[in-house]
Amino acid sequence: MSTEKRLARYALTSKGTILIALLMLSIAVAVELTGPFIAKTIIDRHISGIEQPWYESEQHDQSVAYNGTYYTRDAYLENDAWRGEEVQILQIGTQFYFTTSPVPTDGERLYQDGTLTVDRHDGTYTTEAASLDPQEVLAFYEPEIHFIIRWLLLYLGIVFVASFFHYGQNFYLKKAAHKIIQRMRVDVFNQLSKVPVRYFDHQPAGKIVARITNDTEAVRELYMTVLATFFSSFIYIIGIYVALFLLDSRLAFMTLALLPILFIWFKLYRKFAAGLNRSIRAKNAEINASMNENVHGMKMIQAFNQEKQQFESFEELNQAHYRYQAKLLNLNSLTSHNLTFVVKNIVFVALIWWISGGTAGLITLGVLYAFVDYINRLFEPVNQVMNQLANLEQARAAGARVFELLDEDGEDVDEATIPRPNGDVSFQNVQFAYIEGEPVLKQLSFHAKQGETIALVGHTGSGKSSIMNLLFRFYDPTNGTIKIDGIDTKHHSPQAWRSHMGIVLQEPYLFSGSIASNIAYGKPDATRKEIEAAVHLVGGTDLFNKNGLDEHVTEKGSTLSSGQRQLISFARALLANPAILVLDEATSSIDTETELLIQKGMQTLKQNRTTFVIAHRLSTIQDADQIIVLDKGEIREQGTHEELLNRKGVYAQMYKLQQGQAS
Template sequence: MSTEKRLARYALTSKGTILFALFMLSIAVAAELTGPFIAKTIIDRHISGIEQPWYETEPNDQAVYYDGAYYTREVYVPEHLEKGSEVQILQIGTSFYFLNQPLPLDGERSFDDGVLTIDTSNQVHQAAAIPLSAAEVLDFYSPEIQSIINWLALYLGIVVVASFFRYGQNFYLKKAAHRIIQRMRVDVFAQLSRVPVRFFDHQPAGKIVARITNDTEAVRELYMTVLATFFSSSIYIFGIYIALFLLDVRLAAITLILLPILFVWFKLYRKFAAGLNRKIRAKNADINASMNENVQGMGIIQAFAQEKSQEAAFNKLNEEHYHFQSKLLRLNSLTSHNLTFVLKNLVFVALIWWISGGTAGLITLGVLYAFVDYVNRLFEPVNQIINQLANLEQARAAGTRVFELMDEAGTEVSDEEIPRPRGEVTFTNVQFSYKEGEPVIKDLSFQAKPGDTVALVGHTGSGKSSIMNVLFRFYDPQEGTTKIDGIDTKTVSPQALRAHMGIVLQEPYLFSGTIASNIAYGRPLATREEIEEAIRLVGGENVFSKFKKGIDEEVTEKGSTLSSGQRQLISFARALIANPAILVLDEATSSIDTETELLIQQGLETLKQNRTTFVIAHRLSTIRDADQILVLDKGEILEKGTHEQLLQADGTYAQMYRLQQGQAS
């Protein structure tokens, strides 16, 4: 499905709000577009209307007294009054003249020596005329004043109504946009829970964050600004064209040439801008990834004095981003206002040619004024649409990147629950590789009985962590089976399995919050007493009591304000309170000092009770009590047995142990 269709599907999730906003917008546009029609009416009926026929009548509310008689405009003569002789008032420049006989309105006018002349293309018409003073002109306009005031009051009321509906459509369109993006961000975040761990192995965190924040923000602009502008401008253009055709069909037809020009421009702009916007979004994600990497590793960067080299690498990314931005800027600068300015002048030239050539026929001043006003208004929404094309393409490129993430293959987070297993783990002929043709586990078979402690030892790259990745179903093996209590793990949802599994890493990950919230992370409903008991069992009671707020002490991201030993104690307590049936200790004591290690040895023994424990260890002295030790090399088991059995075998394990003991001495 195309990006446009998927964006439209998200828009349909708030279709009720959007349709209501468009309804309010239509009313606002209709109200606003009455302005030129009201102006036309005032000009033609009440200002230029003074040149319409006047008749001598009896006195009445609309009659004007002049030179001993009363005169009333034809449109105001009551039906019961008898019309007298017809008279006329004509304007030349700023002067007005009274005529006792009517003359044609169309033609070139002149006044000389008491005679007013109208020269049409075919004939010259003349009549005696009397110049009117300013006061007399105002008298003849007096019947129109109240009507003009009424029209202006009506227009003011319409403007107030239009502003109310404009506010409503703006509010509801933006409300819909915020709701749509809220749903999209929830969906994107939920997708992160569904995608397999291997996805994160190949994607820098900064790039993923950029998709969830920057790219969705660009899509938000699409719904809140771009589409709002397109909707309002399109309705505005549609309304203006209706008004233009109501005024004069022939003149309105000239302006239709604007539509194919805009369509062609829209297609051409998308063709050139789409690629640039995709490159800009990609470079923006690279910059975010670089920033994230530099912030996370600033200590290492400064320790190795690599500030300049990192700055140079970042500047290169920034320069590439600037290069593509400059190209897009040139494209936008060549268009936008320049295009509408040219089109606007072309339309006006065509109109002037059409009118001045006489082809358009007789046009009143009011129609001409309203037509020019509507044409001017027509280019406001046109300009707004063209100015939003850049944002539209940016949003499309951002939407494509967001949907690429959402299209990553994954499994739904399951609510399935299974009884707590006894903890029997069986690997049968398991073969696994991260890359095709490069196996890291080869035909591996072993069994861990419930309550056993199984130690995995071996050099870096021997497959220890990969075995745990398969056990936790972060990855599934290409061949062989992994069973817990005789049940193939592939037949059970990963979430149901992991609910009964716990892990303590060499570098524990802590979340922003408190010490207590981090301990209860795997079991949020744990009571305060249970949290404190878990701390006591792992030997951390005295350690955390030194904090001012105790276990309510704030923890920053990753727990950077705590020592490695304190972080590890929290990790042990977190695993204990979750009460897993299967526990993995991934070199859990390798990064802490000897004093802290001695402190938590009792806690470790408590942690191992009544659960199957897998220990990944480099220090062999910590696994002497293991029920089974697996010695690995390149994904295969070289030796297995207890500590004593392996020493007696005098193989690889014995050699490693003696080497470490020698180093220790």
């Protein structure tokens, strides 16, 4: 499904609100577009209308006294009213003239020595005429003033009505946009919990964050601004063309030539802008990833004096982003206001030629004014659409990136539960590869009985962490089976098994909040007493003495010592009461004094649960029930500490090296 269709599907989730907004927008546009018609009526009927036929009449509200005689415009005389001699008022420049012998109104007018001349293509017409002074002109306009005031009050009311409906459509469209993006961000965040861990292995955190924040923000702009602009502009253009045809169909047909020009313009812009916007979004994500990496690695950067190199690397990304932005800016500058201005003036030139050449026939001043007004209004939505094309393409590029993440294969989070297993774990002929054709585990088989402690040792890359990844079902084996209590782990969801597993990492991850909330992370409903008991059992009671368990924890626990962070991790695992526990180099990064405290806590932690220990310091695993020595994904040796020393194999050599006994 295309990006546009998927964006439309998201829009349909708030279709009710959007339809209300569009209805209010249609009303606002319809009301607003009556303005030029009101202006046309005022000009033709009440301002230029003074040149329409006047008749000698009886005195009444619309009659005007001139030289002792009352005159009334034909438009204000009843059909059965008495009509006397027809008279005429003509305007030349700013001066008005009164004549009792009407002449044609179209043609070139001239007044000289009491004679008014109208020169037309079919001949010259003359009549005696008298010049009217300002007071007399005002008297002839006086019957029109209250009509003009009524029309102006109507127009003012229309402005208020249009403003109300514009406010409504703006409010409801923005409300719909916020709801749509809220739903999209929830979907994206939920997707992150469904995608396999391998996705995060190949995607920098900054790029993922950019998709959830920056890209969805660009999509929000689509629904809130671009959508509103396109819909309002479309309705405006339709409404304006309807009005143009009502005014003069011949002139309106001439303006229809704009539509194919605008369509070609739109298609060409999208063709060139789409690639630039995709590149801009990609570079923006790379900048986010670089910033994230630099912020988290600033200690190392400064420690190795790599500030200049990191700056140069960042500047290279920034410059690439700038180059794409500059190209897009050039494209927007060429195709936005400048091009609109040129096309609009071409239309006006054609309109003037059409009228001045007589091709359009006779049109009134009011029609001409309204037509020019509508043409100006026509280019406002056109210009707005062209100005929003850049945002449209940015939103399409951002939407495509968001949907790429949503399209990643994943599994729904299964909330089904299973009884607490005993913890009997067996690997049977397990093979696994992160990259096809490059196995990291080869025909691996071992059995961990309930309550045993299994130690995994070996050089870097031997497969220790891969075993843990398979056990937690972050990955599934390529071949072979993993069973817990004789049940293939694939028979239940990963979440069901993980609810009975705990892990303590070499670098424990702490979340923003309090120490207590971090300890209760695996058991959010834990009571305060349960949290305190877990801390006491792992020997951490005396290490938190400032604000106790309520001390605030910043991102990753940077204000706490390594020992404190590790104790929190141990207490977290103990409180969750897992049937299977994994200790991944859990004591390698803490001081000796804290390690002694933790070692006592570890004995408590291991009770009544199967424990897997990944260790490089062999002195910490001497009491393990089984020690499995791994090398390049295969088991080289297996047994207790004493058994392996007696074999004088790989384990014995590693142990002697660490004890400084190698010959």
